[in-house]
Amino acid sequence: MKYAFYPGCVARGGTPELLVSANAVMDRLGIEREEIVSASCTGAGVLQERNEKLGDALNVRTFALAEKMGSPIMTICSTCQGVMSQANRRVLRDPEYLAEINTILAEEGLEYKGTTVIKHLLWVLVEEIGIEALQKTFTKELSGLKFAPFYGCYIVRPSDALGFDEHPERQTSLETVIESTGAVAVDNSGKTKCCGLPILLINQSNAIQMVANHTGEAKDLDADAMVTPCPLCHLNLDGYQPKAAKRRPSGKIDLPILHLPQMLGLAMGMQPKELGLQRHIISTKEVIGKAAAAPAAVG
C-alpha cells in the first residue's frame, strides 16, 4: 500500500529530527509513500476556533488531494491526526456541508468524494504492518528500558471521531508498540493529558507546570525516556523542561522526550545521528547508551 504522506508543519519546523527519524524508520519498514506537497496546515484547532468551516475547507482540500492520489493519508503528528479526523467526521456526517465545501474546491479543480482514510504512523504500525512484522525489523531487544507513553490530546479525544469503536486497540497502541521493543511501558497517569503547548504562548506558567507534572511523574516512575507520537507535545515537554525542572523540589528532571520513530530506530539498531537524537534539548545520551548495550533481538 502506498500512503499519501502528511508530515505536518512541526516536523518541518521545530522538530526536524522527527521527519529524519520517521523517514529512516519508514524506509526500513518498506512503507511506500508520497508526500502531499501542496497540503496546507490542518489548523491545529486554532484556525477552527476562529472559523470552523475555514479549517474544514483546508482539510477537505487535503483529503481531496489524497483521494486523487488514490492513497490513504499517513501522518506522524497526533494533532494533525485528530484535527483531520474531526474535520472528516463533520463533512461525512453532513452531505450538504460537504457539498458547500466542494463548491469552493471545484474552482480549484478539486472534489472530495469522502473516501480518504487518515492514519497516524502509530496506527499503521499496529493495524497494517502488525507487531510481528515490526518486531522482525528490530535488531535490539530494549529489555531493561522503561518508556513512559505520552499520546497527545488529539489522538485520544474526542474518542468518537477517532474510530475507537471499530479499532479499540488504538487506545493502547502506544503501550503496545513500546512493549513490542521489549521495553516496559510505564503506567503514568499523565499519558493522555494535555502537555500544555496550546497555552505556552498564552499562560506560560500553567504550560510549564504541566511539563513539570508529566515529566516529573514519569521520572518518579523510573522512566528512561518519554515516547510521544506528537511533535507538539515534544516541543513543550523537551524544550521547556529546563524551566519546568525549577518547579521540582530537586530542581532536576532530565527526562529525554523521544519521538515514536526514534524509539523504533533504537530498536532497529540505527545510529543516533540517523535519528536526529543529537537535536534534543534534554540529552538523550544515557538512553542511547542503554539501547546500545541492550541484547540482540531474538528472531
Next chain:
Amino acid sequence: MEQTLRVKRFDPENPGASGYQEYTIEVEETSTILDALIKIREEIDGTLSLRCSCRASICGSCAMRVNGQAKLVCKTRVNAVAPNGETITIDPPGNMPVITDLVVDFKPFWDKMRAVEPYLRPEGPVPETEYIASAESMDHLVGVVNCIMCGACVSDCTVLEVDSNFLGPAALAKAYRFVQDPRDSHKQDRLSVLNNYSGVWDCTRCMQCVEVCPKDVNPMGRIMKLRDLAMEAGFNNTSGSRHTESFAKSVKKNGRLDETKLAVDSMGRFNVPALLDSAPVGLRAMRKGKFPWKAHKSSEPEMVKRVFEKVEGE
C-alpha cells in the same frame, strides 16, 4: 455475574488510613456502577459514602471517576466498563477537595459558577409580560442549557489541575449561555471579564470536558466560541487573540504554520520582558539545530490562500 470494584476511601478523621478498598459483589447484566456501589453500601459496608439521588442522569449528583475518567455512574453500566469482568477502579471526582470517600466539596464549582453571574441582566423598561426571545435566537442554546452541573468536566479539566483560579469548563459554558442570550444587556461587560486572566484564553483545548460531559454540552466548543465573540467585540490585545490571528495569517500566506513568527506575535513584538524570558529557549533550540529559521511553505500557497479568502468572505 461477579464483579470487583476497587473503591477509593477517605476518612477525614483518620486521613492516614485512606486508600483503595476492594469489594466483590454479584451484579446483573443490566446493573449500573451506581447499582453496584449502592449494593456494596447496603449489603457489605455501610460506611461507604457517595452522592446520588435520581438514578436517571438528571440530578447530576453521582459524577465520579471510573477507571480514571469522570462519568455519571447511574448512566454507566458495569459491563460497558468491564466487559470481561475486569476490576473497576472508582475515585471521587477530581479538582475538588474530598470530604469523605467519593463525596467532594463542590464549593469551588459553585464559586466559579457565581463568578460568571449566571442570571439574566436585562436593562431598560420592564415589559408588562415576559421578555420575548425568538426561537431562532434561543434554539442553539439548548445544548448548553442541558448542563446538569454534575461537575464531570471540572473533575477532569487539565487546566484546573495546575491552576485552581481558572474559571473552568462548566462556568465558562454557563457564561456562554448568557453572553448569547438576546434578552441580556451585558454582553460586552461579560466578555470583558471572560477575556481576563483565568478566563477563556487559558483553556488548552484538550477536549477532556467534551469527552466526559454526560449531556453533550461541549464546554470546550463554547469556550472557543467565546474567544471568537471576544475578538469580534474588540478585545484583541491579549496573547490569545494575537496567537489566533498570527496563526491564521501564517497559514493564509504560506499554507503552513510559521512557528517563530507565531511565538513573537503572540508574546507581542514589543513585549521585551517576555521576549527576553524566552530567549534562552530559542538559543537552546538554535544550538541543537532545531530552530525553524525559514518558514516552510505549501507547494501551492496561492491555492490555499484562495480557499482561505473564499471561506472568510462568506
